[in-house]
Amino acid sequence: MHSVAVKNLRQSVTIRSSPHHVYTTLVDAKEHAKFSGAAARLVAKPGGRFSHYDGSLEGFVVHLEKDRRIVLAWRSSGWPAGHYSIAQFVLTKVAGGTRLEFSQFGIPASDFASISDGWRQYYWAPLKEYLE
Numbered sequence: 001m002h003s004v005a006v007k008n009l010r011q012s013v014t015i016r017s018s019p020h021h022v023y024t025t026l027v028d029a030k031e032h033a034k035f036s037g038a039a040a041r042l043v044a045k046p047g048g049r050f051s052h053y054d055g056s057l058e059g060f061v062v063h064l065e066k067d068r069r070i071v072l073a074w075r076s077s078g079w080p081a082g083h084y085s086i087a088q089f090v091l092t093k094v095a096g097g098t099r100l101e102f103s104q105f106g107i108p109a110s111d112f113a114s115i116s117d118g119w120r121q122y123y124w125a126p127l128k129e130y131l132e
Contacts, residue, residue: 005109016097017131035130
């Protein structure tokens with residue numbers, strides 16, 4: 001097995017919508033497909049598989065805490081076989097909406113910049129546009 005140099009990412013965004021709507025949009029495959037504009041599948045229970053953006057992102061659900069927290073074992077299709085990162089979404093009700101604190105641990109260092117930009121471009125911007 002080859003070792004992969006990794007980096008960790010933290011981002012936060014405030015969305016003018018309730019934690020319930022943000023959570024539902026992220027875990028319901030039909031809602032995810034609507035905001036992302038791409039095919040999505042997700043079985044919303046621990047161990048459930050997911051595949052987003054027409055299969056370019058995949059993995060499985062580690063933990064779900066309704067309207068508060070989502071933890072996924074997440075990988076990009078181009079990563080070394082068997083390498084997963086851990087992606088965590090923490091939702092907190094704040095004045096005017098929801099604060100989404102995002103952390104992703106174990107991103108291959110070679111993909112860090114594109115993954116960091118990808119969350120902003122393919123998740124936070126369309127999610128805000130869809131929910132606000």
